[in-house]
Amino acid sequence: MRVGDNIASIGKISAFALLFGLCAAKQVLADDDVIPPVVEVPAGWFWQGSDAVERQYAYQIDEQVYGHDLSRRNRWYDIEGDKWRVHLLDFNIGKTPVTNEQYAAFIKDTGHDAPEMTKDEWNRQGLIYNYDTIQPFLWSNGTYPKGRGNHPVVLVSWQDAEAYVQWLSQKTGKEWSLPDELHWEKAVRGSEGTFYPWGNIFEPDQLNSGDRGPFDTTPVGQFEAGPFGLYDGAGQVFEWTATSAQAGYRIVKGGSWDDRGCGVCRPAARHARPEHLKHILIGFRVMSRD
Template sequence: MQRAATWTVCIAALALLAPGCAVRNTPPDGGGARWTNTLGMVFVRIPAGSFRMGTAASAEELQALYPRAEPRRLQGLDDERPAHAVRITRPFYLGQHEVTVGQFRAFLERSGHVPESIADGTGGYGWNPAYDPATTARGDAFEGRDPRYSWRNPGFAQGEDHPVVNVTWNDAQALARWLSRTEGRRYRLPTEAEWEYACRAGQQGAEPPPAALQGQANVFDREAAVHWPKWADQAFPFHDGHAFTAPVGSHAPNAFGLHDMLGNVWEWTADWHADDYYAHSPAEDPPGPAEGEVKVRRGGSWHTWPLYARCGFRNWNTPQTRYTLVGIRLVREAP
């Protein structure tokens, strides 16, 4: 980003929303590689282009790549198939990072929005070292719902520059609507196709092996496995320096200049989920199913096992779900 020294200071302090930093809330005429909005969110211009969406690998091929994955998990990936050609016909701006705690806090203070975990009184999910997943019917890794957990408190320490969690799809929509209204440009969640295109960033062929994510992603590694020893055999074979969330941008960016597309927190997309959507998906700018019950989230998190830390993996939850692993990354449409 070609800006004066003051701009550099602003970007470095974006999560802290340092006072006195003037931020540009529209890109320069004709577009630009990067720009920063009024909440300090940095956006990267993603060019139009084509890619192969989904997974072509068979269950046997995935088993060879992820030998510790349980066979039943390898059989549950049919919604990633068939792999198919997709064209993104228009450039768009995508958040360089996931929305931070500081940015979400500023949104709440300026907009008056009340997050669903607080508005409905049921809270969210959180990490509690005294909680035993084996004592619950679902065997969930985290305690909840509980009113003491929310975006403010996921049960572990977070700084202002960490990705916000325990936010619902509806909260993400509220943030996008507010930014659109206050800045006069359309913000929204990315479609699944836009998200996967940005994640792959020109990568062709098979997914890289798990070890290739070292230095690239905050995932379920040896630091995190200390807190969940029953799943230690599923941990990535390295240390990424973070047992829980990491400050956004802690790891190397992909070829588009985007950080944490894999790992750190799952990211809501705009699309409803349907198991068979890829079989009849449009070849250009697929919008996802017209209706559904659950929304797709992508990218994995700091608690994600190797099989799921892939650009092609799909997961989903209801729009009201709030969870200690799920956050937000926004699109700002190009002029």
């Protein structure tokens, strides 16, 4: 065999090895347990935001449950955009929030910091929950809590969620991102502008909230799916979005397992959290336009 033939052969072997390596890398993420499954949201119009009737309803159910008018006095729901019709192109969005098991693949592949915190780190955030409260959610040595693989991952900052979607894009060859507020809201509430994914009346058996417990995250997908087949859009955990509220803050949406009422669990409800915050009430889901 001539030298040129040897070089050509080596080139073919190298090309094959490279191709095999890329395929092997993608095979790591070929399992539905690792790649978040998505639902397709078709192109079309939807009602985004809320009107005075919806906000009044949200304040009233909060007052009924909590026995005070704190949300009304602080005008929590007055920051919601006025209801308007918006047209969006089709897109795909995570069927559920990203789970501990799915997030673990990212941690293992990149060495990114797992959702582990010391007592001092937790206390510095200034939240009302004490360190003992977060023990069930803490990872240990890069491993999620036993029996919680299919629970939503929490104790992740907006930066952590951004790092995850960037990694997912690189590993799959698709463009993933966090959903912005508009896409998130359409996916969760549907096209008709109802107060909740299921209609205009709060029903505590339709979501994981503080109204019926268990006052903890639950396995994803346990409640009835929303209009486009998406699960856990109301309750369970708040979700980071790509939408900026002000410098260093991002909009979170959806309400959580600790909320009652549940005015804040409406898809139109919104509030901002610091991008660096790691909270037991906040997770995220992914979005793709591919």
